[in-house]
Amino acid sequence: MKPSEANIIDILKRYSFEKGVWKQYSPNMSIIGDLKINSARIVDIVLDVEDRFDIEIDDDSLESIVTVQDIVDVIEQKNKPV
Amino acid sequence: MNKQRVVITGMGVVSPIGNGIKAFEKALFSGKSGIKAMPELEEYGFRTLLGAVPEKDEHLLAIQAKYRTQNGSDMLNYALAAALDAWENAGFTVPDDFNGPADPDTGAIIGTGMGAVDSIGGYVVPQSNPKGKRRLRSTVVEQNMPNAPAAHVSQALGLGNRISAVSSACATGTEAIITAAERIADGRAVRMLAGGSEAYSPWSWIGFDVMRVLAQNKNDDPKHASCPLSSDASGFVPGAGAGIMLLESLESAKKRGAKILAEYKGGFINSGGMRAGGSMTAPSAPSVIACIKSALHEAGISPDEVDYINGHLSSTMADVLEIENLSKALNRYGPDFPFINSLKAQTGHCIGAGGGIESIASVLQIKNAMVTKAVNSRPLHPHITEIVDESRVPLKNLKHTVNTVLKTSFGFGDVNACMLLKRL
Numbered sequence: 001m002k003p004s005e006a007n008i009i010d011i012l013k014r015y016s017f018e019k020g021v022w023k024q025y026s027p028n029m030s031i032i033g034d035l036k037i038n039s040a041r042i043v044d045i046v047l048d049v050e051d052r053f054d055i056e057i058d059d060d061s062l063e064s065i066v067t068v069q070d071i072v073d074v075i076e077q078k079n080k081p082v
Numbered sequence: 083m084n085k086q087r088v089v090i091t092g093m094g095v096v097s098p099i100g101n102g103i104k105a106f107e108k109a110l111f112s113g114k115s116g117i118k119a120m121p122e123l124e125e126y127g128f129r130t131l132l133g134a135v136p137e138k139d140e141h142l143l144a145i146q147a148k149y150r151t152q153n154g155s156d157m158l159n160y161a162l163a164a165a166l167d168a169w170e171n172a173g174f175t176v177p178d179d180f181n182g183p184a185d186p187d188t189g190a191i192i193g194t195g196m197g198a199v200d201s202i203g204g205y206v207v208p209q210s211n212p213k214g215k216r217r218l219r220s221t222v223v224e225q226n227m228p229n230a231p232a233a234h235v236s237q238a239l240g241l242g243n244r245i246s247a248v249s250s251a252c253a254t255g256t257e258a259i260i261t262a263a264e265r266i267a268d269g270r271a272v273r274m275l276a277g278g279s280e281a282y283s284p285w286s287w288i289g290f291d292v293m294r295v296l297a298q299n300k301n302d303d304p305k306h307a308s309c310p311l312s313s314d315a316s317g318f319v320p321g322a323g324a325g326i327m328l329l330e331s332l333e334s335a336k337k338r339g340a341k342i343l344a345e346y347k348g349g350f351i352n353s354g355g356m357r358a359g360g361s362m363t364a365p366s367a368p369s370v371i372a373c374i375k376s377a378l379h380e381a382g383i384s385p386d387e388v389d390y391i392n393g394h395l396s397s398t399m400a401d402v403l404e405i406e407n408l409s410k411a412l413n414r415y416g417p418d419f420p421f422i423n424s425l426k427a428q429t430g431h432c433i434g435a436g437g438g439i440e441s442i443a444s445v446l447q448i449k450n451a452m453v454t455k456a457v458n459s460r461p462l463h464p465h466i467t468e469i470v471d472e473s474r475v476p477l478k479n480l481k482h483t484v485n486t487v488l489k490t491s492f493g494f495g496d497v498n499a500c501m502l503l504k505r506l
Contacts, residue, residue, distance in 0.1 A: 017180060040220045047219065 004053070008071050011048045015041040027069040035068075049075065088263045088346040089335050089506065092172025092328035093442045094164035096279075098134035098321050098429045101141065102167060107446050110428070111479055113457045117304045117319050117430050123291075126284045130296035132307050134321030134430030135282045136160065149234060153205055154225025155198030160324035160435070161231030161279035162238065165190065168275060169239060172328045173340055182240060187272035189243030190232040191262045192279055192326060193254035195434030195493075198226040200283035231279050231324075243271040251493030252394070253351070254278045255325055255437025260349035260501050262329050272334045277326035277438030286433075287320045295363070295398060296320065308431075309458035310395035310424035311405075311466055311475055318396040321430030325438025327445070342506050344445045347486075348381030349501030350374075360496040364400060367407050373498040374411035374490070381502035385412040387486045388420045388502075390453055392444040394492045395424030396431045397458075402465045404490070409469050417471040421482065427457035437491040437499065444487045448505045453480040 005027060016022070018036045021029075032039050042065070046057050049071060055078040065071055095102065098116025099109035109116075120133040136142075145163050146152045166176050206226065209218050224230060229247040236245045244265060250257045255278030262276030280286075290296050298316040300307035308319045335342055352373045354366025378385060391408060395401050408422075409415050425440045432439055447453055456475045466475075487503045 042220075044219050044221070047217065 002072065004075050005068070005072050007052055008049065008068060011045055011052065012037065012068070015045060027072065028067050030066050031068065055079065085267045086269055087332035088266045088329055089332050090327050090343045090346060090445060091330045091335050091340040092168040093326070093343065093445060094167025094169070094171060095323070095325050095439055095442050096136045096142065096160040096164050097323040097325070097432070097439050098136055101136055101139055101163070103171060106442070110443055110446055110454060111450070111452065113428065113455050115305045115428050115457070116321070117307055119301065119304050123284055126288055128284070128288065128291045130291055130298070130317070130319070131301045132297060132304050132319045133282065133287070134319060134432070136323045149238065150221070151225055151234065153201065153219065154221065154230065155201040156281035156322065157194050157198055157200070157279045158225055158230040158234055160281070160322070161192050161326065162234055164277065164279070164324040164326040165192065165231070165235040165275050166238060168326045168328045173338070176238060177240065180237060180240065184240045184242030186242040188239070188241045188274070189245055189265070189271050190235045190241055190275040191244065191246050191248055191258045192231040192235065192275065192277060193248040193258040193434055194228055194231070194279055195249065195251050195254050196280060196286040197228050198230065198281065199286040200281040202226055203283055203285045235275060243274070249434065250497045250499065251495050252396070252431065252433055252436055253491040253493035253497045253499040254434035255439065256441065256489060256491035256499035256501060257351055258438065259327065259329065259346070259441055260351055260499060263346045263349065266329055266331050273328060273330045275326055275328055277324065278434040278436070279324035280322050280433045280435040282322035290320055293363070297397065306458055308397045308427050310393065310397045310401055310427050311456060311459040311462055313461050313463040315397040315401060315463070318398055318426065319430035321432040323429070323432050323435045323439055325435055325440070325442045327438070327442060344448050345504045345506045347383055347502040347504050348377060349499065350376035350380055351497070351499045352376065353498065354496035356496045362496065363494055365403065365492045365498065366496060367403065369496070370407040370492065370498055371411040373500050374408065374488070377488070377500040377502060383486060383502050385414060388412060388488045389482070389486055390447065390484050391420050391422040391488045391490065392440055393422055393424045394490045396426050402463055404492070405466050405469055408490070415469055417473060419470040419474045420488070421453045421474055421476060421480065422470070423454055423456035423459070423476065427459070441489050441503070444489050444503055448484045448487060448503065451481065451483045453482050453484060455479050
């Protein structure tokens with residue numbers, strides 16, 4: 001697993017209250033539907049990701065995030081040299 | 083259905099004289115003052131540069147970290163600390179997680195006078211611009227709403243009975259306790275955490291300064307600035323903190339072998355309707371007297387049985403009126419008047435938290451069989467000595483079996499809350 005994915009899981013677990021869902025974890029799981037994280041907390045997750053990876057995630061990118069893999073992709077995109 | 087008897091089995095406090103019951107108790111009996119010079123108020127144009135604010139110690143910081151309420155109001159943080167302390171004090175454990183069923187028999191009524199002015203003014207407002215809003219978290223509403231304390235305590239402990247805030251300005255803490263106790267007496271709850279919590283913010287205090295009800299010309303002498311019952315009183319000193327007790331049915335307390343601190347015998351809440359001398363900021367004498375008499379009636383206690391009064395007595399001109407009303411309601415004068423003091427001499431006026439913190443001080447005087455020194459009470463106001471003998475306002479801690487306490491709280495809005503606590 002890439003370090004970025006491990007970091008993201010660490011952040012997500014802070015907002016996850018149904019521990020059982022992590023037993024079948026795969027990066028294609030949706031944050032709200034599969035991991036059962038409160039949709040109101042997405043903004044907090046994004047802020048934590050921004051802080052941890054030192055990037056800024058614009059609203060469009062935020063709206064495209066559904067799965068864990070989507071967050072990994074957004075981070076990779078932001079880290080790409082221009 | 084018969085009414086349940088209600089007892090106090092736990093207490094928790096965050097106060098200007100100490101956090102946690104142990105420290106608070108020590109400070110209470112040593113006459114310690116929590117009032118300090120606050121020069122930072124000058125930049126807001128205050129005349130009174132004094133205040134009484136609890137220390138944000140490691141324990142409070144740890145609670146904020148555990149529940150992630152660092153950006154929430156101190157109204158919330160103080161209340162969480164005090165409520166969880168009361169819970170543990172009563173012999174229960176604070177869970178590490180939020181799993182398991184809610185307890186339908188336990189609730190929380192935690193009031194506030196001014197609400198989350200500190201965090202709304204200091205955090206939400208500055209961040210409320212297109213650039214700043216990006217950094218605001220999803221927790222803004224839940225950590226600033228007036229019922230944030232009760233809701234977070236409910237979450238921490240899994241409480242499933244009534245979860246509310248009540249608000250009646252300076253009567254709030256006492257009103258919360260009375261309301262919670264009545265719910266248990268009626269059999270609608272077995273246990274209730276109840277009390278009040280108030281944050282410090284220059285914006286919550288500035289209105290009092292504008293009204294000129296704060297201590298005048300005492301900036302150089304913080305320790306003597308709050309002097310309830312004294313002719314030196316020139317206005318109150320604002321304070322902050324939280325005082326929360328666990329009220330429980332006697333039946334439940336006995337069943338689990340809980341340590342009983344005192345019994346709640348009864349209380350009453352009323353208003354002067356801002357008639358007959360009452361106003362938004364001053365009580366109406368007939369209504370105060372009616373409140374005291376009704377509280378005694380609810381408690382089934384006769385006026386002669388009261389041996390100690392923990393007054394509202396905020397170090398203002400209303401102190402004299404309070405003594406007049408008390409003597410008329412109890413029909414007791416001179417050396418026959420109960421012992422009396424006011425915690426506000428030490429903690430300042432903690433507004434919505436006052437009733438809670440002061441009720442805890444009352445229970446501690448029952449527990450220790452000792453009436454605390456009425457700090458800063460000399461020279462006594464001449465109108466007060468006309469009614470009450472000096473000996474009833476202790477010059478030092480007084481060894482005395484305190485059987486029955488009358489707690490009085492009066493708030494802006496012409497609201498009154500009085501209750502009787504008894505040694506069991």
